[in-house]
Amino acid sequence: MFNYLFEGTIIHCPERLKLDVIENGFLHVQDSKVKYIGNIKPENIPSNTVYYKLNRYQFLIPGFIDTHIHAPQYPNVGLGYDAELLDWLKKYTFPTEVHFKNENYAKRIYTYIVSRTLKNGTTTAAYYATIHLKSTIILADIAEEKGQRSFIGFNNITDCAPPELLQESNDVSIEETEKFIQTILDKNNKLVQPIVTPRSALRCNEDLLKRLGDLAEKYQLNIQTHISENKKEVEAALEAYPGYKNFADIFDRNNLLTKKTVLGHGIHLDENEKRTILERGSSIAHCPNSNVCLHSGFCDVRDLLNRGINVGLGTDISGGCNPTILDAIRLSLITSNGVSFSKPEEDNYKPINYVEAFYLGTLGGAEALRIDDRVGNFNVGKEFDALLIDLNSKDSPIDLDLKCEDDFTTKELFQKFIYLGDDHNIDKVFVAGRCVVEDR
Template identity: 40%
Template sequence: MTLKLVYRGMLVHSTRDTPLEILKDYLLGVDSKGKIAFIEKGENVEGLSKEWGFHTSDVIQLEQHEFLMPGLVDTHIHASQYSYSGTALDLPLLDWLNTYTFPVESKYKDLDFAKDVYTKVVRRTLCNGTTTACYFATIHTDASLLLGQIADEFGQRALVGKVCMDCNSMVPYYKETPEESMDETVRFIHELLKKEYANVKPVVTPRFAVSCSSSLLYTLGEIAKNNNLHIQSHISENKEEVKLVQQLFRDCRSYTDVYLKHDLLTDKTVMAHGCYLTDEELEIFHEKGAAISHCPRSNISLASGMLNVRKVLNNNVKLGLGTDVAGGYSPSVLDALRRAMDTSKFLSMQDAQLQTLTFEEAFRLATLGGSEALSLDDQTGNFEVGKDFDALRVNMSVPGGPVDVFPGQGPKIILEKFLNLGDDRNIVEVFVAGRKVVPFTEL
């Protein structure tokens, strides 16, 4: 197997046993298929060069304040809402959807509009280090297929979902009939899989229980099962939403029970928010292997609630981070990481017994935790031989950057500074499956 590139320097990542492992002077080789070929101590460079057939002069040496880390994983983002991110944050969830979201999402029948927004959101998230994104699109099949095409062209790893919703929309022109939703979902899945994109796959996407009839939910559960597909939706984001679900599904014991009874809670399911899940519901998540996407920026911006991350982790439920654009106004997973730590501290002020989230744990949620939540951890999420090389090259001394580094500050402090203060200026290279996707080349 020939090598594509070899880096030498500091590597930081998470493992299954520790939230943060720092490898100070290591060599990482990437093969021609974009997979990690070896991770060895730097002192072994001569032997590795003979074994793998590369010249030591080919090794890319990271600078003093540079490091490689796994790519960031956004487990929940509405690509279709990116056009109004940073605005329209004055209403609670259900009013917000009907006033702002549904009218904007209805515009995606216009493919020129869709192409403009989807190109910009994929570019922006890649610049911010998001190598994997789990996208909600809209109810429009062709525009959703276009999002998949754009993600593939830019090289982003993506799960793309055509939204399904057949009831309870206060915007009459933005919903489907049950038959339309079922038929178009099948068409979307068929057409996207037929493209055979290397790293872009479909995800079955009921918007949430409020906007889907029981018959539609049952059908989507069958579609996901028959095609072995991922599933994404929302759960327990807002108190009024939780009450409404109880009224709409009176035969279900809980919000979680709604998805459970419709076969939508599997080991390939990720549910956004989960602010009000009970211990009993979290136990069901654990038993089914389903995951939660923690979207703290959105939870705060829409005044929805605060997820107790420690309770989720103590229940051994898979957990990742989501930006939830545009309820969350930043497209950066780094922002989600920071708000996750803030939320943990807010909750600890109310309960002194609560152990706050450490930056090492938050780092894990943003990388390996996200890949586990999306059931992609066999391919990506950390640096292991055989996994795809999804990575960021971070330079903390980049000219004009947002962070100052001082003498004597070691690797752990440098990483912590990046997580708390860094931005896209520090992310000088982005790789997905060994392909350098940032800086951009003309498509």
């Protein structure tokens, strides 16, 4: 167990869409959980407590949460963005994923992606893997070893992919999925959990979807998949499922829209789909970088939030070209501004602001994955997943000595980190109290 006392600026979202900036504050972590947060120094601190006195340009924030990331696609980051989604998958993604039958290759790539995301402040990641059972277990082992809170998804694909990436049958797909689930649960690691992962409606038949829904219910697991990312994908899905009224209905009628479901993208949802998703308590993983890179469209996050739908952020590596949620926060702001340009003036449409975008990357992601009872902010009793930010670090991209008079306010410094910061400003990364990334 880990005990800390931080003194200085503490920034988090104590509740949905609300920012709390505590200057000259104290945060006490005892036995890896938040024991106290406030402006009065707590008493009776255990003698083994590690004390951090933060300077003017340092502050503590919750760890970032990536609700949608494809671990085996990391070799393709930055490649192929002249193509749209379906062509990009055929040309880049599927040929790369075939190589994960090689366990040595899988170990090398998965070590890179877990290390890279941790370095960039991702304390929780919801990973898609491949159809290769042993390689997917390797990803879980690496996440456990490096101390990243993770949801690991063994992919289910029986249709619409190269033969090397198709499971032999529904029976084999379900058998291997359950074997993976049991293997991960038997490890009894509180940080690493299995997540049921039908790759998409296009790549799983109806019987398989239904059986995966039953499997998720049996083990009370989270579910992740893709929905309405690309208009051509939507058309193809409805063509493959002619008896269904819309894309969301495909998942809903097969027991895959639950309170623990995270749906990647959700760009082209209609009114009925949004109502269904809200009623089921399912969530959207907003992936703004990928949505632009692969020409898929702009997701109207303001509309989703106004309806009460849970929304988190995803990097969608390698549909997205940046493995940090800080980039997703920035691009969610840019995307929302872009959406606002097409709205009639009389609608008084308000794009999301930096507070709401920060919420999406922290507490919003925790709510989407249904782990907000454990992480996402610094409320008392939560596990300590946190980033120690230093704006004046070596090689920082942020120039601080710019004002003629006084200094930037704390909120201004925070905004500079949101818009300009990078991994150089992330001095330490904590997951469940353990410091998993030290000062660099």
